[in-house]
Amino acid sequence: MHYDLIIIGMGLSGLMAAQTASDANQKVLIVGKGMGGLALFSNTVDLLGDISEGVKWKDGLSRWIQDHPDHPYGKIGLEKIEESLSSFNSLFPPPYTFQSKNEANSLIPTGIGTFRPTFLIPSTLMRGITVREKKTLIIGFKGYKDFYAHRVADQLKCRGIVLSLPEKLQGEISATALARRMEQSSFREFIGAEVKKHLRDEELIGFPALLGIKAPTGVKKDLEKRIGASLFEIPVLPPSIPGMRIFNRFKERLIQKGVTFLQGYSVSKALFKGKRCVGVEISHPPVITLYSADHYILATGRFTGGGLKVDRNRISEPLFQLPVHQPGSQEEWFEKSFFEAHPMHRIGVLTDSSLRPMGEKGEPILENVRVVGTILAHQNWIEEKSREGIEIATGYWAARQALAQ
Amino acid sequence: MQWVRHMAENMNKKAWPKHNSDLCIRCASCMAVCPVSRVTSLFPGPKHAGPGAQRFRKPGDPSVNEWIDLCIGCHLCDLVCPSGVPISELNLIARAKYLDEQGRPFRDWLLTHSYLYGKLGSRFSRILNPLLKNGIMRWIVQLLLGIDRRRELPVYDSPTFRQWFRNHLPQEGKKVAYFYGCYINTNETDVGKATVEVLEANGFEVVLPPQECCGIPMLGNGNFKEARKMALKNIPSLLQAIRSGSDLIFSSTTCGYMIRHEYSHLLNIPGSEEVARKTFDLFEYLRNLKESGNLKTRFKALQIKAAYFAPCHLRSLGIGLPALDILRLLPGLTIENVEADCCGLGGTFGFKKEKYEISQEIGNDLKEAIDRLEPEIVLTDCEGCRMQIHHLTGLKVLHPVQVLREALIP
Numbered sequence: 165m166h167y168d169l170i171i172i173g174m175g176l177s178g179l180m181a182a183q184t185a186s187d188a189n190q191k192v193l194i195v196g197k198g199m200g201g202l203a204l205f206s207n208t209v210d211l212l213g214d215i216s217e218g219v220k221w222k223d224g225l226s227r228w229i230q231d232h233p234d235h236p237y238g239k240i241g242l243e244k245i246e247e248s249l250s251s252f253n254s255l256f257p258p259p260y261t262f263q264s265k266n267e268a269n270s271l272i273p274t275g276i277g278t279f280r281p282t283f284l285i286p287s288t289l290m291r292g293i294t295v296r297e298k299k300t301l302i303i304g305f306k307g308y309k310d311f312y313a314h315r316v317a318d319q320l321k322c323r324g325i326v327l328s329l330p331e332k333l334q335g336e337i338s339a340t341a342l343a344r345r346m347e348q349s350s351f352r353e354f355i356g357a358e359v360k361k362h363l364r365d366e367e368l369i370g371f372p373a374l375l376g377i378k379a380p381t382g383v384k385k386d387l388e389k390r391i392g393a394s395l396f397e398i399p400v401l402p403p404s405i406p407g408m409r410i411f412n413r414f415k416e417r418l419i420q421k422g423v424t425f426l427q428g429y430s431v432s433k434a435l436f437k438g439k440r441c442v443g444v445e446i447s448h449p450p451v452i453t454l455y456s457a458d459h460y461i462l463a464t465g466r467f468t469g470g471g472l473k474v475d476r477n478r479i480s481e482p483l484f485q486l487p488v489h490q491p492g493s494q495e496e497w498f499e500k501s502f503f504e505a506h507p508m509h510r511i512g513v514l515t516d517s518s519l520r521p522m523g524e525k526g527e528p529i530l531e532n533v534r535v536v537g538t539i540l541a542h543q544n545w546i547e548e549k550s551r552e553g554i555e556i557a558t559g560y561w562a563a564r565q566a567l568a569q
Numbered sequence: 570m571q572w573v574r575h576m577a578e579n580m581n582k583k584a585w586p587k588h589n590s591d592l593c594i595r596c597a598s599c600m601a602v603c604p605v606s607r608v609t610s611l612f613p614g615p616k617h618a619g620p621g622a623q624r625f626r627k628p629g630d631p632s633v634n635e636w637i638d639l640c641i642g643c644h645l646c647d648l649v650c651p652s653g654v655p656i657s658e659l660n661l662i663a664r665a666k667y668l669d670e671q672g673r674p675f676r677d678w679l680l681t682h683s684y685l686y687g688k689l690g691s692r693f694s695r696i697l698n699p700l701l702k703n704g705i706m707r708w709i710v711q712l713l714l715g716i717d718r719r720r721e722l723p724v725y726d727s728p729t730f731r732q733w734f735r736n737h738l739p740q741e742g743k744k745v746a747y748f749y750g751c752y753i754n755t756n757e758t759d760v761g762k763a764t765v766e767v768l769e770a771n772g773f774e775v776v777l778p779p780q781e782c783c784g785i786p787m788l789g790n791g792n793f794k795e796a797r798k799m800a801l802k803n804i805p806s807l808l809q810a811i812r813s814g815s816d817l818i819f820s821s822t823t824c825g826y827m828i829r830h831e832y833s834h835l836l837n838i839p840g841s842e843e844v845a846r847k848t849f850d851l852f853e854y855l856r857n858l859k860e861s862g863n864l865k866t867r868f869k870a871l872q873i874k875a876a877y878f879a880p881c882h883l884r885s886l887g888i889g890l891p892a893l894d895i896l897r898l899l900p901g902l903t904i905e906n907v908e909a910d911c912c913g914l915g916g917t918f919g920f921k922k923e924k925y926e927i928s929q930e931i932g933n934d935l936k937e938a939i940d941r942l943e944p945e946i947v948l949t950d951c952e953g954c955r956m957q958i959h960h961l962t963g964l965k966v967l968h969p970v971q972v973l974r975e976a977l978i979p
Contacts, residue, residue: 165860193889198651203601307610335610338600344607344934403601412908419906422897424889428648448887450833450842468594469651 166456167193167424169566170444172431172483173463173471175200176552177537179414180559181461184251186421188567193455194423195446197430201465201538202407206552207373207399208272209252209262209284212237213549220267221283222246234542236554239517240561245553248560249284255413259381261287275311275372275400277319281549286406288380291368291396295320301366302398303359305329307337310401311372320370325362330354343374343405346383356390366393373397374405377412430470434460434484439531441484459566460533462486462521463559466512471539479511484533486513486521489541505547512541518565519558532569534562590620590659592652599646599656604911605639608930612639615646619656622663632667639927640664641915642789643881658835665791673790676714680917681790684782687725687755694725717925721960723756730754730761734777737765742774745854746810746817750824751782752952760952763974764820764851770977771858771865778810778817785827788835789916796831800838803828808840811847820851820970822950823916826882850883851970852891852950859895868976870901875972876944878907878935878958880951892950892969899976904948909938912949914957928957936961948972 169185171178174196182194215224222242229238237245256262262284264270270293271279285293302324304313317324329337333345345351359369375397376383384395399406419425432447435454443456462484464471473482479490490511491497497508514522519534536558538545545551599615600606606614613621618637626632640660647657690697700706701722711718730753745768753761765775784799807828811817819825829848832841849857858864877893896904913931918924939947939962947958948969955966 165857197653199598199601199649200651203598203649204596204651333610336613337610338606338614340601340603340607341610402597408601416906416908419890419893422894424894426887426889428644428885429887430653446887448830450845451829453888468596 167191168457169459169461170455170457171461171463173200173465173469173537174427175463175465175469175537175555176202176206177555177559178463180252180556181463181536181563182418182423183414184560184563185567186418186423190567192423193426194418195426195429195431197470199411199427201469202411203403206410207404207406208282208286208289209552210549211283211553213281215269217269217271236540236543236558240557244561245557248557251560252556255417259287265293273320273398275398277316288375288384288397291394292398295368295370298368299366300368300370301325301363302370303327305342307335308342309336310339327358339374339400339403339405343377346374346376347378352383352386352390356387359391363391363393369393369395370398371395372400377405377408380409431483441530441533458532461562462533462535463537465538481513484530486529487523488512489514505544509544509546510542512539514541519562534566536562590623592654593620594652596651598649598651602645602649602910604643604913604931605641605927609927612636615656619659620654623659626663632670637663637667641918643911643915644885645881645910648884661791665793668791674715676716677790679714680920681786684751687751688729690725691727691729691755694727698724711922715922716920717922720920720925723956725755726758730758731777733758733762734765740769740774742772744776744815745773746776746778746815748780748817748819748824748828750821753820757952760820760968760971763970766974767970776810776815779806783824783827785823786917788831797836800832800836804838804840804844807844811844817844817848818851818854820968821952822850822880822883822886823953825850826885850886850888850891852895853888855895856891866898867978868899869978871899871976872901874903874945876907876939876942876947877904878947878949878954880949880954881911883950896969896972905942907938907942909935912954912957914953916953919957932957932961
């Protein structure tokens with residue numbers, strides 16, 4: 165089969181590229197080994213944690229870009245980053261929208277009761293930013309082991325309670341099982357009554373982020389009515405239910421648009437003719453299928469997704485054999501202390517301004533391939549708190565560049 | 570996958586994997602999609618049941634976790650794993666061992682060997698069908714066999730699809746071989762007829778190689794030996810068909826997945842790889858024809874509002890949603906994809922009394938997703954999904970090819 169664009173990788177950057185190209189009525193194939201990083205890492209949209217609270221994002225980011233011209237943000241520029249964010253937002257019409265408070269970063273509580281800066285916040289998590297100003301009650305569930313309400317409440321200096329679940333659900337229970345129950349009104353009736361029973365003078369209730377997968381705003385509203393206080397969700401350990409909501413929304417939209425969505429299989433080989441990629445093979449033993457396209461986008465992530473491989477001494481990109489910008493020797497990969505900024509976290513593929521891969525001296529490598537997301541060099545999303553921003557901006561921009569050619 | 574091959578070659582449980590589970594990074598992506606652990610806490614979910622528990626399993630030791638039998642075998646965990654852990658396979662092998670030790674009830678034999686009595690069922694359908702629908706009869710079946718009485722039992726068609734085919738006027742053209750599967754032959758013959766008519770309309774001559782049950786009911790119940798027996802019966806005639814230059818088409822994604830992937834991967838049947846490379850899902854084949862400009866694309870307008878559901882085995886085939894791609898060419902047809910995972914029937918899983926409620930709970934999520942779309946009919950490529958969706962919604966449920974046939978212009 166021949167396509168206009170083949171995207172390899174199903175994380176946010178790949179999905180964003182697929183959505184951008186399919187919006188322009190291109191024939192698109194997206195292939196991913198798993199479900200990408202959304203259910204692992206994402207709840208909100210981080211843009212750049214460095215921008216302090218109260219500073220408008222555009223002011224903060226444009227200053228930061230000047231000091232970081234090699235960063236993916238530096239290559240794309242403020243205007244296109246803004247375009248990409250509004251394109252992302254257009255996928256999430258009310259009621260489940262992503263918004264910032266006053267165009268700036270906000271601090272939201274995490275699943276261990278600390279605070280982290282983030283930019284676009286889904287409506288069910290939004291009130292978390294007011295937790296320091298309001299009397300809050302944190303809710304945990306007995307049998308759900310990824311969220312310790314008392315621990316979180318201690319950190320946030322408020323009260324926490326752990327609810328016992330109805331008899332049928334006793335024992336261990338997972339986030340997805342709870343999220344599914346939350347969509348049943350009989351379960352919400354039970355939870356609402358239990359919370360109300362424990363409520364003293366709190367005006368805000370914090371739940372782990374599992375208030376439903378399909379219709380979280382409805383779940384939130386209904387519980388608020390039953391309890392008589394405002395609710396918010398707190399991001400927890402994987403699987404991330406808010407991340408799944410993003411993934412599901414993209415998937416729904418892409419399939420609607422006729423994008424070929426191949427989840428569960430990785431590209432085993434790429435074929436080249438000169439400086440062009442002319443096809444990729446997807447192996448599903450014993451069958452190998454060849455797909456070709458005018459353009460390709462590599463969105464395979466760093467190590468978790470298999471975008472980069474590491475042996476004792478070198479880090480490599482296994483599919484297109486692109487050069488990986490990295491420290492000269494293995495001793496330089498890590499600093500001594502865990503919390504230092506490790507050089508390992510800045511490695512990746514170098515690209516030109518249209519995100520085509522290039523060598524250390526700036527030489528072009530492949531004309532019709534673009535590289536997006538966290539596999540890119542010169543960014544450290546862990547330290548920068550910039551993961552989703554980089555994914556959205558580069559995915560969008562690479563697809564736009566491919567379309568323009 | 571070396572170990573799987575190794576195991577299959579020997580069928581010797583001492584050779585089963587020891588360290589494969591160490592690929593798991595405990596990311597819990599599988600926990601996000603498992604339909605069973607989403608509805609019941611009796612099953613701990615793929616992360617724990619698969620690679621987690623695997624670390625504690627020793628070949629010589631008896632099985633300790635009866636919950637392993639609750640894995641429905643949907644493969645969805647495999648599809649989301651970023652590390653390539655064959656989770657559902659670890660589960661299947663552990664289940665096989667557990668059931669080998671426990672012994673299988675007669676009920677499981679009966680559910681997995683319908684190919685033995687299907688033709689009889691078809692011949693005596695007039696007597697049998699009312700009995701199969703009868704409430705008292707189903708109550709007795711539940712009591713004696715443990716097949717849940719709330720589950721409709723499939724009724725039989727007469728004549729069989731093969732008998733119909735023998736009497737239909739053949740068309741000359743490029744030959745394609747068709748693997749229709751037992752259910753189409755005796756219970757849903759119209760799907761077979763529609764497949765033949767659509768292929769003939771596109772200039773093909775359909776041939777039916779001699780065939781038996783593909784063996785997936787046995788494999789799904791952890792019975793490797795019986796599954797292998799069926800595969801060994803099928804491969805020679807399928808091999809002969811493709812060696813004479815025909816491609817092999819399947820209309821059931823379940824049988825198709827079994828032939829294309831499990832015959833070689835899990836069962837190591839000689840010749841199966843050669844067959845697999847020439848084996849195609851019906852709509853994948855039609856989509857390929859379209860790509861090369863050889864599909865007849867003039868269709869009648871059909872004013873139908875339909876919902877399409879992608880079966881688990883179709884997802885596992887890794888070919889996208891070809892039925893949806895083709896059906897979107899039909900004028901007048903409104904079709905939307907149902908955003909839900911796994912119908913919950915799981916082949917024979919949902920027939921079993923002790924699993925019926927779990928099956929229904931999983932199905933309810935699908936029912937809600939279908940209800941939201943308010944379709945007139947539902948389309949899906951797998952007979953199990955069709956049974957379950959009809960059971961859940963009461964709606965008319967068809968194979969996509971039955972709608973495509975309606976749109977053909979003679």
